[in-house]
Amino acid sequence: MRRLTAEEVHAQKIRELGLDPDALDLTTPEGLAGALRRAASYLCPCSAATLVRAVVRPLRGLVPDMEKVKELVEGTLESMISHGDVLEQPELQDGSPTARVLLYAAPASFVVRQSGLVVLLGVAADHLSPLPSEFECRIQYLGHIRKLSPSSVTEDLRVELRQLGLLELSYDAWLKGPKSSTVSQAVAANDRALDIVTPSRDIPGLLLLDPTKPVRYYRGRWVEPKAQTGRFVARRQQAYGADLWCYVQLTNGQPERMIDFPHSGSRWRGCDEAWHLQMAIDAQRGTPQRFRVTPSGDDVVLEFFSPTPAWARRRWDAIGEPVPSVGSLFAYRISKSEIEEERRFMQEALWLEEMTTGFR
Numbered sequence: 001m002r003r004l005t006a007e008e009v010h011a012q013k014i015r016e017l018g019l020d021p022d023a024l025d026l027t028t029p030e031g032l033a034g035a036l037r038r039a040a041s042y043l044c045p046c047s048a049a050t051l052v053r054a055v056v057r058p059l060r061g062l063v064p065d066m067e068k069v070k071e072l073v074e075g076t077l078e079s080m081i082s083h084g085d086v087l088e089q090p091e092l093q094d095g096s097p098t099a100r101v102l103l104y105a106a107p108a109s110f111v112v113r114q115s116g117l118v119v120l121l122g123v124a125a126d127h128l129s130p131l132p133s134e135f136e137c138r139i140q141y142l143g144h145i146r147k148l149s150p151s152s153v154t155e156d157l158r159v160e161l162r163q164l165g166l167l168e169l170s171y172d173a174w175l176k177g178p179k180s181s182t183v184s185q186a187v188a189a190n191d192r193a194l195d196i197v198t199p200s201r202d203i204p205g206l207l208l209l210d211p212t213k214p215v216r217y218y219r220g221r222w223v224e225p226k227a228q229t230g231r232f233v234a235r236r237q238q239a240y241g242a243d244l245w246c247y248v249q250l251t252n253g254q255p256e257r258m259i260d261f262p263h264s265g266s267r268w269r270g271c272d273e274a275w276h277l278q279m280a281i282d283a284q285r286g287t288p289q290r291f292r293v294t295p296s297g298d299d300v301v302l303e304f305f306s307p308t309p310a311w312a313r314r315r316w317d318a319i320g321e322p323v324p325s326v327g328s329l330f331a332y333r334i335s336k337s338e339i340e341e342e343r344r345f346m347q348e349a350l351w352l353e354e355m356t357t358g359f360r
Helices: 006-016 029-043 048-059 066-083 157-163 171-175 183-195 270-284 310-319 336-348
Strands: 086-093 096-105 109-112 118-121 140-142 145-148 207-209 230-236 244-251 254-261 290-296 299-304 320-323 330-335 353-355
Touching (some): 006 029, 029 048, 029 096, 029 140, 048 066, 066 310, 109 157, 145 310, 171 310, 183 270, 244 270, 254 270, 290 336, 299 336, 310 320, 310 330, 310 336, 330 336, 336 353
Antiparallel strands (some): 086 096, 109 118, 118 145, 207 230, 230 244, 244 254, 290 299
């Protein structure tokens, strides 16, 4: 019996996961995501630690740095939870939720873009993939993301995937973003919450996101309170841990009222709520935050100059690829066929304004 080399084991296991052993190994994001989906199919519901161990332990002797691989697995799992392949839910006992959080494998499902592109989600319960081989060989893998493009203008992947038993999710159900609202409604909702809280006059370590500063330089918008009067998105220090996000009312630089983000019962992070509110504040002032679209071969590069909520980034992670960009905070390369849908989303859901570059 011949002993396999580490490289041969990598290739064999990558092939078993339905991936290309000539391009990937078990330490790539694509390989780790495939291993996590496979482990989730027979271990979930389980804790995150259990799922990570199930993928990391078999790699002993196959990788030079186990700690680094463990970090990669943990990071990939976090991305898969955010994406919707794996779901975080409280453990139930006697029908009631407990404080313990478990991971559940999401059912095999998909989201359809207006272009016809399909984003695949979830885990097949009994098989490596819920798709037949003629579809499986067409899947595009990028990190933890799996996409399927129509082979022709007449192919209706929605109908075919439904017939195969996959569940179709709407964009709203997948992204779990806030309900559609106008700029005025978004600002007014937070103003009402601030109106009813008791005064908060001592807020240590307060920094304000100044709406009068240029929207294209995010870091330069953060200032200390001096003589400002009004309501501001802000951050404040706490005794332990990272600074908290908040919405604060000041008069002549002195705090009067404050609410913390996230709101009670919210499913979003504090920064997501704060960034979305700042987008509304800027748009209401007539100085909306900006985005830029520039051509890049058969694709376009979508550039942003301020942070955006996680539920918005999830869209671009699924259809594009993060790329370095000079002069912007972050950028994605996406297909030209996807840009019109994203333009509408950015203008209607994020209240952003496009910087014209001559490309439409």
